[in-house]
Amino acid sequence: MKKVMLICSAGMSTSLLVSKMQKEAEARGLDFEIWAVGTAGFKKEMSKPDVILLGPQVRFMKAEVTDLANGKPVDVIDTMAYGRVDGASVLNQVLKLLGQ
Amino acid sequence: MGFLDSLAAWLEKHLLPIAGKIGRQKHLASMRDGFIAILPMVMMGAVVTMLNHVFFQDASLIGEQLNKMGWYASGIQPFLNTYIIPVMGQIWWGTLALGVIFSVFTISYHLGQAYEVDGLSSGIVATVCYLTLLPQAASEAAGWGTLSWTSFNSSAVFTGLITAMVATEIFRRITKKGWVIKMPEQVPPAVSRAFSAIIPGGVTMLIFGIISIIFIDFVGTPLKDFIDQTIQSPLVNLGQSPITLIFLLMISQLLWFFGLHGMNIVGPVVDTMYGPALQANFEAVTAMGETAPHVLTRNFVDVYGMHGGSGATLGLIIAIYLFSKRQEYKELAKLATPSGVFQINEPVIYGLPIVLNPLMFIPFIITPAITIFLAWLFTGPIPFAGRLYMNAPWTTPPVISAFLASGGNIQATILAAVTFALSILIYAPFVIVANKQVSSQEQQVASQNLTI
Numbered sequence: 001m002k003k004v005m006l007i008c009s010a011g012m013s014t015s016l017l018v019s020k021m022q023k024e025a026e027a028r029g030l031d032f033e034i035w036a037v038g039t040a041g042f043k044k045e046m047s048k049p050d051v052i053l054l055g056p057q058v059r060f061m062k063a064e065v066t067d068l069a070n071g072k073p074v075d076v077i078d079t080m081a082y083g084r085v086d087g088a089s090v091l092n093q094v095l096k097l098l099g100q
Numbered sequence: 101m102g103f104l105d106s107l108a109a110w111l112e113k114h115l116l117p118i119a120g121k122i123g124r125q126k127h128l129a130s131m132r133d134g135f136i137a138i139l140p141m142v143m144m145g146a147v148v149t150m151l152n153h154v155f156f157q158d159a160s161l162i163g164e165q166l167n168k169m170g171w172y173a174s175g176i177q178p179f180l181n182t183y184i185i186p187v188m189g190q191i192w193w194g195t196l197a198l199g200v201i202f203s204v205f206t207i208s209y210h211l212g213q214a215y216e217v218d219g220l221s222s223g224i225v226a227t228v229c230y231l232t233l234l235p236q237a238a239s240e241a242a243g244w245g246t247l248s249w250t251s252f253n254s255s256a257v258f259t260g261l262i263t264a265m266v267a268t269e270i271f272r273r274i275t276k277k278g279w280v281i282k283m284p285e286q287v288p289p290a291v292s293r294a295f296s297a298i299i300p301g302g303v304t305m306l307i308f309g310i311i312s313i314i315f316i317d318f319v320g321t322p323l324k325d326f327i328d329q330t331i332q333s334p335l336v337n338l339g340q341s342p343i344t345l346i347f348l349l350m351i352s353q354l355l356w357f358f359g360l361h362g363m364n365i366v367g368p369v370v371d372t373m374y375g376p377a378l379q380a381n382f383e384a385v386t387a388m389g390e391t392a393p394h395v396l397t398r399n400f401v402d403v404y405g406m407h408g409g410s411g412a413t414l415g416l417i418i419a420i421y422l423f424s425k426r427q428e429y430k431e432l433a434k435l436a437t438p439s440g441v442f443q444i445n446e447p448v449i450y451g452l453p454i455v456l457n458p459l460m461f462i463p464f465i466i467t468p469a470i471t472i473f474l475a476w477l478f479t480g481p482i483p484f485a486g487r488l489y490m491n492a493p494w495t496t497p498p499v500i501s502a503f504l505a506s507g508g509n510i511q512a513t514i515l516a517a518v519t520f521a522l523s524i525l526i527y528a529p530f531v532i533v534a535n536k537q538v539s540s541q542e543q544q545v546a547s548q549n550l551t552i
Contacts, residue, residue, distance in 0.1 A: 009361045013446035016439055039123075039364065040133040056450060057361035060120035079359065083451025085435060 004034045004094055006077070007042045007065065008055035017077075020087025021094075028091075043068065051097050053077050053090070073097040107456075111358050119360050126214040127265055128368045134207030134264070135371060141202055145195030146491040148188040149386055153490070154508045156180045156188070161508030196382070198252040200260040204230045207264040215272040221297035226267035228301075229308035230260060233323045235316055251324060254379035258332040259324040261372065267304050274300035332376060336394070339373035342476040345396050346469050348373075349405065353465045356410050359455040363410065374398040381489035385507065392487035395480035399488055402443065403505050403512075404475035405468035407498035407520045409445025412467045414498060415523025416448060416460070416531070423528055425535045442495045459534060463527045470526065471519035478515055485512040 004021070006014040014036035025032040037045055039058055042065070046052075052074045054062055059076040066074045075097055081089040122128060155162045158177050167173045205223040212222025238248035250256070279299045283292035315323040338344060348370055352362030363370070374397055381392035408414020417440055420433040429452065436447040454460045478484040486509030492501045502516030503509075 008446075009364045013439070013444050016444075016447075038136070040136045055446070056359050056455075057356075057446065058123075058364065060116050060123055060360060063120060064124055079450045079453065079455065083447050083449065083453055084432070085447055085451075 001031045001033055002051070002094075002098060003049045004032060004051045004053065005042070005045060005049035006034065006036045006053050006055065007039060007061070008036065008058055009039055013057075014055050016085050017082065017087060017090060020085055021091050022087075024087040024091045030091075032091075032094075046070075051075075051094050053094070056082055115355075115358060115360070119355065119365055122365050126211060130207050130211035130214055131261070131368045131371070132364075133210040134203055137206040137210070138199070138202045141195045141199070142491065143493060145192055145197075145199070146493070148191045149196070149382070150490050150492070150504060150507075152185055152188045152192075153386060154504065156185050161510075192386070196379070197249055197387070199379070200252045200256045201227065201230065203257075204260045204264045207261065208268040211265065211268040212272060215268070215276075217272045217275045218293055218297060221293065221301060222268045222271050225271050225297065225301040225304050226264045228305055229267040230263045232305060232308045233259070233263065233312045233315075235322050254376045254383055255328045255332070256324050257376040257379065258335075258372075259327045262327065263308075267308065270304045270307060271297075271300050274303050279303075335373060336377050336380075339377065340394060340396055342396065342473055344373070345401070345476075346472055349401060349468050349472065350465065353411060353468060356449060357455065357461050357464065359450070370401070371398065374400070378488070378491060381487060382491070385489045392489045395476060395487060397488050399491060399494070399501075399505050400475065401468070401472065402494050403488060403492075403498075403502045403516055404519050405472040406443070407516075407523055408440040408448075409443050410449070410468075411445070411454065411464040412471065412520075412523035412527075413445040413448040413454070413464075414440045415467065415520065416452075416463070416527040418524045419527040419531045422524075423531045423535070429531070429534065441497050443497070444495070459530055459537070463530050467523045467526045471522055474522070475515055475519055479512075485509065485515040488512070 006018060008014040018034050018036050021034050022032065025034070039061065046068050050072060052065060052069055052072060054065060054074070054076045056076055056079045062074060062076060075093065077090055078093060080086075081093070152160070154160050157163050158167050158173075158181075163177075167177055205227045208226035209219040209223035213219040234247060234251045237244050238246040242248075275296070280296040281298055283295050287295075311323060315321060315326060319326065348366055352366040352370075355362035355365055377394040378397035378399060381394050381397055384390045385392050406412055408417065413436075417433045417437055420429045424430055424433070432447065432451050436445065436451065439445070439447060449455060452460065454464050475485070479487060486506045488502075488505040490505045490507055492504040496504060498520050499513060499516045503513045506512035
């Protein structure tokens with residue numbers, strides 16, 4: 001199972017994306033666990049995910065998150081895909097980061 | 101590369117590091133995280149008082165209507181008065197009424213962790229330091245051994261903040277100097293942690309004890325009253341000018357235009373300037389039965405200026421339903437409506453997009469400025485709408501939030517509905533212009549096709 005953590009300001013708008021991505025992963029028969037956290041809570045969960053994605057509104061945190069990620073892939077979600085809550089293309093972004 | 105692309109690239113290079121620095125600034129971040137940590141307490145306190153003051157009390161808006169029915173007035177209201185309202189009142193007492201003590205703990209907890217010293221120890225040390233500052237009698241008349249709730253209410257917010265910061269700074273400096281009692285490795289970590297906090301914690305408490313006595317005995321006024329008079333009150337009053345609030349909002353909106361979470365960055369400042377004002381209003385109305393002293397409060401922005409999220413984008417969504425001829429706009433409006441109703445608007449900001457969209461930038465930045473100014477005008481100088489004193493959660497849908505935040509004031513609800521309608525009106529011409537934009541693009545494509 002692959003674990004994906006999304007970070008945004010309060011974990012609210014990314015949670016919309018979580019359900020879309022989860023559905024898309026199921027449709028493709030992929031085993032994924034995806035969840036959203038806010039900027040206040042992400043540090044405690046850094047050990048869990050395989051991939052970490054940031055909402056574009058908190059992309060200024062990328063350096064900080066990368067430092068804490070111990071070499072795990074960290075990326076900012078594509079702006080348009082984020083706005084359109086496009087689960088499929090964000091999932092593609094995740095697969096790319098995982099080298100699949 | 102177009103002008104906007106190069107602007108975006110320039111900003112990416114210069115603005116992002118600044119935003120990153122502010123976001124990582126340890127004191128601001130610990131304030132933000134500390135306030136988020138006490139959210140369950142704040143929510144519960146807000147809900148119980150809202151229930152009492154909007155529904156349960158016989159003089160409340162809905163309670164008054166219900167009491168017109170005889171069976172309710174004789175059968176249910178006495179039950180509410182004897183059992184339910186006091187229970188709600190006690191929960192208020194344990195949460196919001198004495199709220200400052202929790203933020204002292206949570207802020208120093210997060211600040212300690214940011215400095216990589218033990219968070220729990222720094223939280224406890226800061227809380228003790230705060231209590232150390234308090235006089236041992238609420239007043240001369242009250243006698244020894246009494247604490248005044250004013251030591252923990254809205255007037256104490258800044259003292260709490262400053263204590264949390266200063267106590268944690270002293271604590272971590274001494275800890276980092278290595279002035280700690282080290283236990284052998286066999287000792288359980290919890291025990292050894294407590295021992296290593298003894299010297300740094302003790303020195304911090306000693307410093308606060310001395311400061312406390314200097315103020316109580318020599319200055320003649322407790323530190324809290326001194327800070328309230330010299331820092332908190334002037335700053336809260338400065339915030340009461342609509343210009344200050346609109347200026348802070350403009351910065352937040354500008355950051356959003358570049359795709360950064362504006363309120364995440366400006367939030368700590370807005371919280372410190374307007375949080376105490378909301379809390380003071382709340383205490384005046386619910387505990388003292390007086391009128392609310394402040395017009396502008398922390399939630400004024402959400403209630404009157406940000407219908408559907410930053411930039412009042414629910415107004416934009418409705419304007420799109422009414423006037424847009426662009427297919428992709430209509431699709432996005434449909435997608436963004438459900439979350440927009442609950443004040444979450446990232447889909448509009450990134451999907452329409454508003455980010456780096458010069459046309460939409462204009463209404464995005466002027467709508468909150470205009471609606472906030474109007475709402476201020478009709479709450480303060482022209483006392484049409486009741487003042488806001490309840491902390492309705494920020495995800496409460498527009499207009500309903502005004503009803504709840506004003507304790508069921510109908511004029512405030514009307515004012516919010518008017519500012520909401522106004523936001524639609526301001527966005528409408530820009531949506532119509534956007535129609536023309538696409539038709540000229542289509543023309544271009546059509547003429548290109550012809551030349552090919």
